[in-house]
Amino acid sequence: MADALVCVVLQQLASTTYQQIEKEVELVLDVKKEVAKITSNLKAIQAVLDDAEKRQVMEAVVRYWLDKLKNVSYEMDDVLDEWNTKIMMQQVDNHEKEGDITLLVTKKKVCFLIPFDCFCFGHVSRVILRRDIKLKLKDLNNKLTEIAEERKAYKFQHTEGRVEQPERQKSSSFLDISKTFGRENEKDIIVSKLLSESSQEIIRGPLVIPIVGMGGMGKTTLAQLAYNDENVKAHFERRIWVCVSDPFDEIKIAKAIIDGNGTPNSDELEAFLQCMSKSVEGKKFLLVLDDVWTQDHRKWEQLKLPLLKGAMGSRILVTTRKEEVAIMMGAKMSHMIHLKQLSEESCWSLFYHLAFFDKEEDESNVFEAIGKEIVKKCKGLPLAAKALGSLMRFKKTKKEWQDVLHSEIWEIEEVEQEVFQPLLLSYYDLASGVKRCLLLS
Secondary structure, three states, X not given: OHHHHHHHHHHHHOOOOHHHOOOOOOOOOOHHHHHHHHHHHHHHHHOOHHHHHHHOOOOHHHHHHHHHHHHHHHHHHHHHHHHHHHHHHHHHHHHHHHOOOXXXXXXXXXXXXXXXXXXXOOOOOOOOOOHHHHHHHHHHHHHHHHHHHHHHHHOOOOOOOOOOOOOOOOOOOOOOHHHOOOOHHHHHHHHHHHHOOOOOHHHHOOEEEEEEOOOOOOHHHHHHHHHOOHHHHHHOOEEEEEEEEXXXXXXXXXXXXXXXXXXOOOOOHHHHHHHHHHHHOOOOEEEEEEEEOOOOHHHHHHHHHHHOOOOOOOEEEEEEOOHHHHHXXXXXXXXXXXXXXXXXXXXXXXXHHHHOOOOOHHHHXXXXXXXXXXXXXXXXXXXXXXXXXXXXXXXXXXXXXXXXXXXXXXXXXXXXXXXXXXXXXXXXXXXXXXXXXXXXX
């Protein structure tokens, strides 16, 4: 989140390239020195932002430190806006004297270039930098200096590159049906769509049926339920399960679809697509693409064309967190399954199955009331119910159960690892501007 914060600021401030800087622009009033100091401070802060990004989840003081950085960033933007206004006013004065103000229409906003140690102001006949701007920059730099110094107290680790993303969980088609709860209606809807016939297939090929929902909502489990349904098994000649994840690897996906049926010797995509086309030709298949992230239609189109060789009635079942992915893959809104939270009753059943698995009935009765209060914290998220249920299986005393009930759910290490880390994948996939809106307060 901190990375997004600074990146957005730098993108704003570096909106003009270095090549656009006019050589005749003069830096006066010692502004160049302030620019160099601000640049140095920002570089020092950037060097530890990756570590701060990870630690802010559990450390309130780090979140507070990042919040101060956010406020200074806003102030920086305001100062640049004010500076730009003063320059534009100077331009108006100059062009009015020359009897030509039409050039102002195409002038762009002044930019503050980082890491380049200079300012650009567009093409102006002369530049007047007011003393109050310099003083505001100096005050801004003092605040950045304070933030840069404070970072030392947190002993951040210096890291390079992007924040390491949580490991993406791999999936398979195997499922213990006895451990699933509350998705019967959704499963019946999907099975019905998989088995139904459509005249559109003659033109468009296999229907794409997407399951869309946030992380931890049970999309993969629902796809597994449909994939292993006895009627579905009997209906399709071939069933193929592929965990796609990110990045979207066309050759890996093609390999899984071929499944050893004439795997090419070449490592070229063309060879794999040819084999993939032959492996599905004339067959009614069900292809599950689990955990699709890419919105690059070019990658999907390359894989989709060979799949057109399948027999009429073939289906592609997709799980994704983003509706945009489903649309990119050609799915109709009427075919989308938007997965919602589990009911509290279903969450309780899932939690109970795990938490009370090996407990005696009398023991279960002692903890049941507390357990139902814990389940309310899950807010209908199956992944949270699983994580908490698995955790409570090993809690033997009433005090241990009450401690979990009265704690913040994200402060529990097991929940952080099993639930919060997968949810971070959705955060990392957001645009920088959206990430900034989600900064913790």
